Amino acid sequence: EDQVTQSPEALRLQEGESSSLNCSYTVSGLRGLFWYRQDPGKGPEFLFTLYSAGEEKEKERLKATLTKKESFLHITAPKPEDSATYLCAVQSTGTASKLTFGTGTRLQVTL
């Protein structure tokens, strides 16, 4: 059974204070790992897909990396508008139409 664990559950940063969110996963065969951002009262918004260990993707202040057991979402010099819940999900080779989601990391960036 695929499993995704995200840590920390919540993170409070000051503007400009860089940090990383962790996504640990167990899957029989990884087809893809996805990062989403979710704002309160909204649906998840797609950020990145990573397919193989060593892969990295960047978008503005966000950078996602992947190893064989975990993924990190690095946030460099965050701004208050980066405040959101960040969700990680895995897709396994055995269940191509199914994503298994973690419970998310709730990020708050203050001035």
Next chain:
Amino acid sequence: NAGVTQTPKFRVLKTGQSMTLLCAQDMNHEYMYWYRQDPGMGLRLIHYSVGEGTTAKGEVPDGYNVSRLKKQNFLLGLESAAPSQTSVYFCASSLNSNQPQHFGDGTRLSIL
């Protein structure tokens, strides 16, 4: 630029009532999905469809039915609502199984 649209946005039901949640996408996506999101739990897949006229069970299908009569629409039905079905329901769509899923903004459903 609508993307995935869900109706209604909010609904309160009494135990035993029935209702249908509607999802519409304008991206010509083949795949559509219904999830529920509960506090402390990740999004869980209820049912999904890989094309018009097809449906399949996800992780938590009991108490729900779905239909995909048109490619752009995916309906989620609750025949006899139970308090355990109080949740936020999200619809998503993707071009195929290799592409990321795009989500609607959810339907908040309370069952008393």
